[in-house]
Amino acid sequence: MEKDKVMPGADRGNNYRVYRTDDLIVYWDARQCxxxxxCWKNLPQVFRPKERPWVSLTSATPEEVIATVDKCPTDALKYELPEGSKVNPEIAQGMGSIAYKKDETTSIKIKATHSGPLRVEGSVQVFDADGEFIKQSHRIILCGCGRSGNRPFCDGSHASQP
Ligand code: SF4
Ligand code: FES
Known part of the structure; x- marks a missing residue:
């Protein structure tokens, strides 16, 4: 079986980790997760938070991984097809594709939740508390509880005991 190739590093900026096979490249940005x-509820054999590397692309078909990455509610997970990939490019054009472009004329949707996170959908620019630009994105989850160690993004801390 083909081995996963894991390249922490700077392919798409310093925060990304890169996971590759000959058919699929997946990027993961911890800062936005x-x-x-x-992802791990949908495809637990691939996304395994207790293991290292935590992403095992060879444990499912590239099509299954693509379908799961498309469901990531932030831009933490993205994919692209490497040259020579056997995956049909037509199924690799969802929200998880690095080439995905959202219609910027539609209004931005912000959905509050009872536990804290604020889900944002639509083209937005995010700035930190000092006014420094962080990133442009079309799907993010912001911290609404004030406990995230990665503000303005939610890092899951709202789910832990105070
Ligand atoms: S935001 Fe959720 S779905 Fe996306 S990588 Fe993180 S845990 Fe997985
Ligand atoms: S809402 Fe998730 S850490 Fe604050």
């Missing part, structure tokens, strides 16, 4: 686990 809300740790709510949609």
């Amino acid at each position: 809300s740790h709510a686990g949609k």
Whole structure:
């Protein structure tokens, strides 16, 4: 079986880790992950938070991984097809694709939750408390509880005991 190739580093900026096979490249940005686990609930054999490397691309088909990354509620997970990939490019155009472009004319949706996180959908620019630009994105989860160690993003701390 083909071995996972893991390259922590700077392919797409300093915060990304990169996981590759010959058919699929997946990027993960810890700073944007809300740790709510949609990915590991959906595909536990691939997204394994207690193991290192925590992403095992060879444990499912690239199509299954793509479908799961498309469901990530933040831009923490993204994918692209490497040259020569056997995956049909038409199924790799969802919200998780690095080439995905949201219609910027639609209004931004912000959805509050009872436990704290604020889910934002739509093209937004995020700035830190000093006014420094952090990033442009089309799906993020902001901290609404004040306990995140990675503000303004939610890092899952709202789920732990105070
Ligand atoms: S934000 Fe995305 S990468 Fe992080 S746990 Fe949720 S689904 Fe997984
Ligand atoms: S809302 Fe998730 S850490 Fe604050």
